[in-house]
Structure formats: structure tokens, C-alpha cells
Amino acid sequence: MSFFNQPFTQKGFLRLPWQSKSFANGIHPEDHKELTERKPIRRMPFSNKIIVPLSQSIGAPAKPIVSKGQDVVRGEPIAEAGGFVSAPVHAPVTGTVAAVDELVSMPNGSKTPAILIDTWPSSDQTVRYLQPRDTSVMSADDLVKAVQDAGVVGLGGAAFPTHVKMKAPKGKTIKTLVANGCECEPYLTCDHRTMLEYTDNLLRGLQLAMVTSGAKKAIIGIEDNKMDAVEKIRQSIVARQLTNITCEAVPTCYPQGAEKMLLKSLLGLEVPAGGIPADIGCAVFNVGTLAQIGELVPQGRGLIERIVTVSGPGVSKPGNYIISLGTPLPFVLEQTGAIDNPGMIILGGPMMGMSIATRDIATTKGITGILVFTPEQLPNSHEPEMPCIGCRACVEACPMLLNPSMLGKLADVNRHQEMMDKFHLMNCFECGCCSNSCPANIPLTQKIRVAKQSIRQKARSAG
Numbered sequence: 001m002s003f004f005n006q007p008f009t010q011k012g013f014l015r016l017p018w019q020s021k022s023f024a025n026g027i028h029p030e031d032h033k034e035l036t037e038r039k040p041i042r043r044m045p046f047s048n049k050i051i052v053p054l055s056q057s058i059g060a061p062a063k064p065i066v067s068k069g070q071d072v073v074r075g076e077p078i079a080e081a082g083g084f085v086s087a088p089v090h091a092p093v094t095g096t097v098a099a100v101d102e103l104v105s106m107p108n109g110s111k112t113p114a115i116l117i118d119t120w121p122s123s124d125q126t127v128r129y130l131q132p133r134d135t136s137v138m139s140a141d142d143l144v145k146a147v148q149d150a151g152v153v154g155l156g157g158a159a160f161p162t163h164v165k166m167k168a169p170k171g172k173t174i175k176t177l178v179a180n181g182c183e184c185e186p187y188l189t190c191d192h193r194t195m196l197e198y199t200d201n202l203l204r205g206l207q208l209a210m211v212t213s214g215a216k217k218a219i220i221g222i223e224d225n226k227m228d229a230v231e232k233i234r235q236s237i238v239a240r241q242l243t244n245i246t247c248e249a250v251p252t253c254y255p256q257g258a259e260k261m262l263l264k265s266l267l268g269l270e271v272p273a274g275g276i277p278a279d280i281g282c283a284v285f286n287v288g289t290l291a292q293i294g295e296l297v298p299q300g301r302g303l304i305e306r307i308v309t310v311s312g313p314g315v316s317k318p319g320n321y322i323i324s325l326g327t328p329l330p331f332v333l334e335q336t337g338a339i340d341n342p343g344m345i346i347l348g349g350p351m352m353g354m355s356i357a358t359r360d361i362a363t364t365k366g367i368t369g370i371l372v373f374t375p376e377q378l379p380n381s382h383e384p385e386m387p388c389i390g391c392r393a394c395v396e397a398c399p400m401l402l403n404p405s406m407l408g409k410l411a412d413v414n415r416h417q418e419m420m421d422k423f424h425l426m427n428c429f430e431c432g433c434c435s436n437s438c439p440a441n442i443p444l445t446q447k448i449r450v451a452k453q454s455i456r457q458k459a460r461s462a463g
Contacts, residue, residue: 050326051362059085075129090302092324131300156286159366166212175281177215181222182257185349195229205294224249255431259284314372343375386440394434404434411447
């Protein structure tokens with residue numbers, strides 16, 4: 001369940017003439033970033049038990065290559081990729097394998113096999129599995145292979161295996177590479193702090209991605225509520241004499257961080273319906289992903305930890321933490337001073353993340369944020385859904401220029417095919433603007449999401 005209807009104030013969206021460099025519509029939720037945006041990144045202690053799910057990316061699950069009772073060192077591969085669209089996983093800690101193929105819970109409620117590791121309490125947890133490389137002499141194919149071996153996936157939340165995006169699709173040419181530093185979701189600041197504290201890694205990863213994709217230029221796009229990051233990166237670009245990379249501020253407006261919206265804002269280009277950025281000569285990478293590439297590939301080590309924003313009114317120590325992958329959620333909540341009985345816990349941002357029904361899960365590569373809310377912070381969560389009053393607030397908010405109101409009405413009577421054929425259902429990327437703006441508390445995004453799942457299920461059954 002997403003966190004629509006909730007403690008955000010919808011502000012009227014008025015585009016002034018000098019603010020034309022953006023996409024149409026969108027909303028301005030309160031961002032609540034003040035809780036963590038000025039706090040330096042800190043490392044969280046290591047849990048004595050680590051749970052490593054084998055499905056941490058879109059694509060095939062990884063295949064275990066270790067056995068129960070085996071000792072592993074931090075950074076060592078413990079499962080290989082299950083196919084091209086898949087990513088290997090590595091030991092987040094030095095310890096002993098306690099179980100293999102153990103079924104564990106995932107945030108969406110499903111079960112997946114995992115490798116369990118008992119952490120050695122006496123270990124200093126130094127990463128000892130390293131294979132340093134000179135990236136200046138590596139070919140594009142070798143760099144792509146190195147990214148795959150590192151198990152890098154999209155760290156903006158999508159968790160798509162990054163190596164698949166590193167080269168232009170067959171028949172396409174990538175002219176411009178875009179680094180997405182917008183981080184438009186409320187509360188989240190992990191990308192913001194990454195840009196400030198790991199600027200060199202970001203620029204190094206961006207240069208490597210330009211080599212693999214063949215892009216001749218790159219643009220780092222950042223919302224103008226993070227001008228400190230814009231200035232820091234611009235200074236680094238000048239210092240490194242990177243004449244083919246620029247950093248540009250774009251208006252703060254949700255969902256500016258959606259790749260189609262960002263391409264429209266930066267380049268004035270529109271991805272065709274059903275298409276991908278490569279169709280217009282572009283590739284888009286999250287800044288956190290690029291920073292990891294810039295660090296991991298030269299070192300020759302795997303992705304074993306990530307920066308996570310832990311925030312919300314239900315934690316006493318909000319911040320951005322380096323957390324080992326596989327760290328149990330209860331351990332994270334304890335370390336950050338979370339209240340015992342929160343009203344809701346959301347993984348990711350409040351607009352596109354998901355609330356969880358159980359804490360019996362572990363951190364994975366795709367988790368950008370852990371937000372804890374008190375029951376009092378959810379004043380509208382139990383307000384009933386009312387009939388649509390035809391106010392068009394959802395239409396004026398939709399960045400894809402859809403008619404969410406009509407889509408919702410058709411979803412109520414299961415006219416999914418008509419939603420797709422006549423009202424462009426599949427163009428919706430579920431940003432939540434419509435639900436957030438609806439005064440009748442209609443969960444439009446959820447209705448649309450269910451309809452899209454139904455369409456995809458029918459296609460799989462037919463095919």
C-alpha cells in the first residue's frame with residue numbers, strides 16, 4: 001500500500017514564464033528533507049545475523065555458490081547471476097554461512113530464498129576480497145562485465161541490473177548520458193548526501209558509463225532545492241577539467257526525478273509512448289548508482305552495502321546511514337531509535353514506496369529509505385473514500401497528461417482493456433500525483449496499478 005492521502009500539503013502549481021524549463025503539471029508536496037539533509041553520512045554497526053535474499057533485482061534470482069557451514073570473507077561472491085538480466089550477490093560481512101536457500105519475507109509480502117550468515121563478532125569487517133583494476137586501459141565490454149560482476153543494480157529504487165543499461169541497445173545510439181540527482185521524493189536525502197560527500201566517485205562512475213554507452217556528453221540534473229550539491233559538483237567538474245560534463249539545476253517539482261520528466265526538463269525531449277530513453281539517444285542513471293560504479297569497479301569488489309535514509313517522526317536519530325545489505329530491519333530500527341509501535345513503516349519514499357505489514361525483512365539493494373511514522377502522523381489514513389466530484393485536480397496533477405479520474409471509474413468496473421486502448425493506461429508510471437491531489441480520498445494510483453497488473457497477467461497467460 002502506498003502512502004497517498006497523507007501528511008503532505010498540496011500546493012497550487014503555478015508555472016511562471018521564467019520557470020518554463022520543466023514538464024507539465026506535477027505537484028509540490030512538503031519535502032521534510034530538513035530532518036536529514038545536513039547530517040553527514042554515518043556507518044551503522046554490523047548486525048550479528050545477516051539475511052541476504054537471492055532476489056534483489058528485477059530479473060532472475062541469483063544462484064548460491066556457497067554451502068552451509070562455509071566461512072566467507074566480506075565482499076566474497078556468494079551467489080552468481082541467474083542470467084543476463086540478473087546480478088550476483090556478495091557476502092556483506094565476514095562470517096559463517098548458517099543456511100542456504102532459506103525462505104525469507106520480502107517487502108511486498110512474497111517469500112524468496114536467501115543465504116543467512118552469522119557475523120564473526122571478533123572480525124573488524126575489513127573488505128578483503130578485492131581485485132583492483134586500471135580502468136583507463138579497460139575496453140567498454142570489460143567495464144560492462146566489471147559492473148555486472150560487482151552486482152550493481154539501480155540504487156534509485158528500481159533495482160534494474162545496471163550492466164544491462166551500460167551499452168546502447170542494438171540499433172540505437174546514445175548521444176547524451178543523464179545523471180539523475182533530483183531525489184524528488186519527500187524525506188529522502190541519501191542521493192543528496194552522496195553528491196556532496198562522494199562527488200569524485202560520482203564523476204568517475206559517470207565517465208565510465210560514458211565510455212560504455214558511447215555518449216559524447218553528460219548532464220547531471222539536480223532539483224534547485226539542493227544548490228549546495230550543484231555548486232559542489234560544478235566546482236569538481238572545473239577542477240577535473242571535464243569539458244564534456246555539465247551540472248544543471250531544474251525546478252523543484254514532483255516527480256522531477258522520473259526519467260521521462262527529467263529528460264523533458266533538461267533537453268526538451270520526450271520519450272515516445274511505450275519507448276525508452278535510448279529511443280531519443282539518451283541513457284539515465286541514478287547518481288547513487290554512478291557513485292557506486294566509480295568506487296567498486298576500480299577496486300574490483302562487489303556491492304555489499306548502500307546508503308539509506310532513515311527518517312520520519314517515529315525515529316529519534318534520523319540520518320543517512322551506510323548499512324550492510326541483509327541487515328535485519330528490527331536492527332536498523334533499534335539503532336535509529338524508532339518507536340515501538342509505529343503507525344506505519346514505508347520502504348522508499350512516501351509517494352512511490354510501499355508500507356510493510358511485517359518487520360521480518362532485511363535491507364536490500366533497492367531500498368532507498370526507511371520511513372517511520374507515528375499513528376498521530378496519519379490523520380487522514382482512515383478517512384473513507386468518497387465519490388468523485390469531477391474537480392479535475394487529478395487531471396491537473398498528472399505529469400503524463402492522463403485522465404486518472406476516468407481511469408479510476410473504469411477500473412471500478414474492470415474495464416481494463418478500455419483503460420489501455422482509449423485512455424493510455426500503460427503510460428502511467430504510478431507516481432502518485434493523482435491520489436495525492438484527490439480531495440475525495442480515492443486511491444487512484446492503486447486502482448491503476450491493479451489494472452496494469454491484470455493486463456500484464458492476461459498477456460502472460462495468452463503468450
